Amino acid sequence: MFALFFAHYKRFTQQSPNSFVKFESFNCKRAAPETKTPASMDPDETELVRTSFAKVAPIKAATAAIFYDRLFQVAPELRGTFPTDVTQQGAKLMAAIGFVVAGLDRLESIIPQVHELGCRHVDYAVRDAHYDIVGDTLIWTLEKVLGAAFTPETRKAWIEAYGMVAEAMIAAPKMRAA
Ligand code: HEM
Numbered sequence: 001m002f003a004l005f006f007a008h009y010k011r012f013t014q015q016s017p018n019s020f021v022k023f024e025s026f027n028c029k030r031a032a033p034e035t036k037t038p039a040s041m042d043p044d045e046t047e048l049v050r051t052s053f054a055k056v057a058p059i060k061a062a063t064a065a066i067f068y069d070r071l072f073q074v075a076p077e078l079r080g081t082f083p084t085d086v087t088q089q090g091a092k093l094m095a096a097i098g099f100v101v102a103g104l105d106r107l108e109s110i111i112p113q114v115h116e117l118g119c120r121h122v123d124y125a126v127r128d129a130h131y132d133i134v135g136d137t138l139i140w141t142l143e144k145v146l147g148a149a150f151t152p153e154t155r156k157a158w159i160e161a162y163g164m165v166a167e168a169m170i171a172a173p174k175m176r177a178a
Contacts, residue, residue, distance in 0.1 A: 041164065045157035046104040052146055052154050053101045059145065064090025067141040075133050081125060100165055111168060118169030131166040138162060
């Protein structure tokens with residue numbers, strides 16, 4: 001109940017496009033210790049993620065719309081946790097993905113923001129199991145949008161990158177609350 005209230009409270013207080021980087025979650029504020037930076041991405045995989053995301057960037061609004069359509073189709077129970085209109089949310093998601101993609105070769109510089117994002121997701125009542133659903137949906141969407149350009153190697157690289165980010169997001173609030 002509190003988590004739901006908080007998700008709605010945040011929806012009204014966190015409208016800045018830079019919120020991905022700036023907003024500090026209650027879950028993060030509560031705790032302190034440093035969290036561990038995950039191992040670096042393989043440079044070839046980083047390149048595959050980057051070149052494929054560069055193809056998505058010009059059509060990111062449409063890509064986000066496809067993503068949320070698919071997400072609410074495979075997991076209708078998640079619909080209520082998002083605003084009715086997911087246009088803004090889609091832009092924030094794509095900006096966050098862009099931020100991570102740009103920083104894959106210098107993880108230590110982006111991981112604090114990824115941790116903050118993970119802590120904020122606790123406020124949104126997101127559970128660990130949701131990360132697999134979102135990850136599968138992201139991969140499905142990229143395949144749909146990129147077609148043949150989404151080669152098996154590219155898919156593997158995205159799975160690797162998403163897994164790393166999801167792991168860091170899931171771990172952060174737990175480590176800080178410990
Ligand atoms: C790598 C994984 C993910 C990324 C990069 C991501 C990114 C974002 C971003 C950038 C926001 C905007 C608000 C903020 O910055 O705090 C957001 C909000 C949100 N995300 Fe995620 N997210 C991820 C995973 C998930 C998962 C697994 C769920 C589970 C369903 C989820 C559900 C939500 C919800 C409910 C909101 C708040 C919407 C609102 O109230 O406006 N996200 N996410």
